[in-house]
Amino acid sequence: DAKTTQPPSMDCAEGRAANLPCNHSTISGNEYVYWYRQIHSQGPQYIIHGLKNNETNEMASLIITEDRKSSTLILPHATLRDTAVYYCIVRAILNAGGTSYGKLTFGQGTILTVHP
Amino acid sequence: NAGVMQNPRHLVRRRGQEARLRCSPMKGHSHVYWYRQLPEEGLKFMVYLQKENIIDESGMPKERFSAEFPKEGPSILRIQQVVRGDSAAYFCASSYFGRDSNQPQHFGDGTRLSIL
Numbered sequence: 409d410a411k412t413t414q415p416p417s418m419d420c421a422e423g424r425a426a427n428l429p430c431n432h433s434t435i436s437g438n439e440y441v442y443w444y445r446q447i448h449s450q451g452p453q454y455i456i457h458g459l460k461n462n463e464t465n466e467m468a469s470l471i472i473t474e475d476r477k478s479s480t481l482i483l484p485h486a487t488l489r490d491t492a493v494y495y496c497i498v499r500a501i502l503n504a505g506g507t508s509y510g511k512l513t514f515g516q517g518t519i520l521t522v523h524p
Numbered sequence: 525n526a527g528v529m530q531n532p533r534h535l536v537r538r539r540g541q542e543a544r545l546r547c548s549p550m551k552g553h554s555h556v557y558w559y560r561q562l563p564e565e566g567l568k569f570m571v572y573l574q575k576e577n578i579i580d581e582s583g584m585p586k587e588r589f590s591a592e593f594p595k596e597g598p599s600i601l602r603i604q605q606v607v608r609g610d611s612a613a614y615f616c617a618s619s620y621f622g623r624d625s626n627q628p629q630h631f632g633d634g635t636r637l638s639i640l
Contacts, residue, residue: 440626451528451615451631452567459626495566499626502580509579511557512617512629514566 412496417519420490426483428518430496433477440499441472442512443481445492445520452495452514455481486522493517526551528618528632536638537606545601545635549618556599557629558584558591561613573599603637611639 413431420426432441440459444452456463456470458479463470469482483490495517499510529548537543549556554575559567569583573593584591588606593599603610613636617629 442628444631449633451530451633452617454628454630457626457628501626509555509572510626511569511572511580511583512559512567513569514559516566 412498412515414494414496414515414518416516417521420483420486420520420522422488422522422524423485426486426490426520426522428481428483428494428496428520429478430480431478432496432498435476435498438501440510441470441476441479442497442499443468443470444495444497444512444514445490446495446517447489447492455494457499486520488522488524491520491522493519528616528630530614530616530632530635532635533633534636534638536640538640539607540605543603543606543610543637545603545614545616545637546598547601547616547618547632548598549616550630553618553620553630555619555627555629556593557617557619558599558601559615559617559631561615561634563612567615570601606637606639608639611637613637 440457442457443455446452456468458470472479495514497512531546556573558570561567571584571591572580588604590602613634615634617631619627619629
């Protein structure tokens with residue numbers, strides 16, 4: 409699995425954009441970048457994923473560099489409820505039992521603290 | 525539009541007892557993954573199942589642990605003769621089965637297992 413590197417912690421003011429970086433220099437051509445977050449005592453929450461094009465949904469935007477070696481998750485208007493651990497994951501595509509699937513390898517993530 | 529449902533949310537067992545953790549995937553999802561999060565650590569993949577089949581159990585301890593996903597009913601993670609080191613949060617995730625192997629996994633809120 410391609411490894412990812414994230415800063416251990418970041419701060420953001422409420423209402424401002426939170427930009428969370430991730431390095432994945434060993435990513436393979438068919439591997440997607442996924443972002444999840446985990447709020448204390450809850451299960452990981454899926455945010456967004458992408459291959460090479462920038463992606464946007466109702467929660468966030470994902471910017472992937474042209475060489476795909478790094479990406480940035482953008483929360484456009486952070487709120488206090490966005491305080492969580494954010495995980496950047498490069499998901500390996502595996503084949504077994506006649507099907508393709510992927511298992512997630514979670515690192516330490518970035519602890520994002522949004523303050524008033 | 526229920527998400528992934530896990531029960532119980534909290535489970536206390538004495539050493540040597542059996543623990544059964546249940547997971548009902550999201551409607552329409554036929555892939556189930558189990559992950560374990562030890563205290564102060566990241567989530568680690570345990571096993572991946574499709575209906576009635578174990579596809580990948582490379583992350584599951586060879587002894588005392590088993591998993592199933594029957595044709596009818598929830599997926600079950602079973603831990604026999606529990607030991608203190610089994611104390612952890614166990615998360616289940618499900619995804620939609622389709623040609624696109626990059627369907628995101630959606631997580632439940634986990635079962636917190638405590639061994640006395």
